[in-house]
Amino acid sequence: xxxVLRPRYYPAGGDGVxxxxxxxxxxxxxxGQEKALTLSHALLHALWSEEKDIRVADFATQEAVAxxxxxxxxxxxxxxxxxxxxxxxxIIDNGGCMLPQH
Numbered sequence: 364x365x366x367v368l369r370p371r372y373y374p375a376g377g378d379g380v381x382x383x384x385x386x387x388x389x390x391x392x393x394x395g396q397e398k399a400l401t402l403s404h405a406l407l408h409a410l411w412s413e414e415k416d417i418r419v420a421d422f423a424t425q426e427a428v429a430x431x432x433x434x435x436x437x438x439x440x441x442x443x444x445x446x447x448x449x450x451x452x453x454i455i456d457n458g459g460c461m462l463p464q465h
Contacts, residue, residue, distance in 0.1 A: 371414045382422050382443060385452050386429065389442035398434060405432055 383406045391399035405428050409415040415424050422440055429436030442448055 365412050370411055371416075380417060381452070382440070383417050383425050385443035385448055386425050386439050388451065389439045389445075389448055390429070390434065392448075393439060393442060394434065398432075401432060402429055402434065402439075405429075 387399050387403045387406070390402045406417065406425065409424065409428050410417050415428075417424050426436035426440050429439050
């Protein structure tokens with residue numbers, strides 16, 4: 364993967380980055396680990412190679428990246444914003460450990 368050492372929108376932080384991570388978790392729950400890893404790579408590529416802004420709060424970039432992979436970005440985003448996934452994210456974000464529930 365080509366890499367921009369100082370991408371325009373780095374450091375990335377805030378709600379957009381958290382949504383990116385939760386979308387990977389959601390993709391894992393909806394589609395399995397392989398698709399989740401593919402989405403994770405594509406989101407990283409968007410930030411580090413294409414210099415896309417994943418910080419924005421409307422999450423359109425993340426959804427477009429998922430759609431570009433042939434995934435249903437809206438469905439993944441909806442699960443990523445669900446109370447259940449937010450509760451799982453809260454556990455991880457606060458130093459807890461979660462195992463996949465497959």
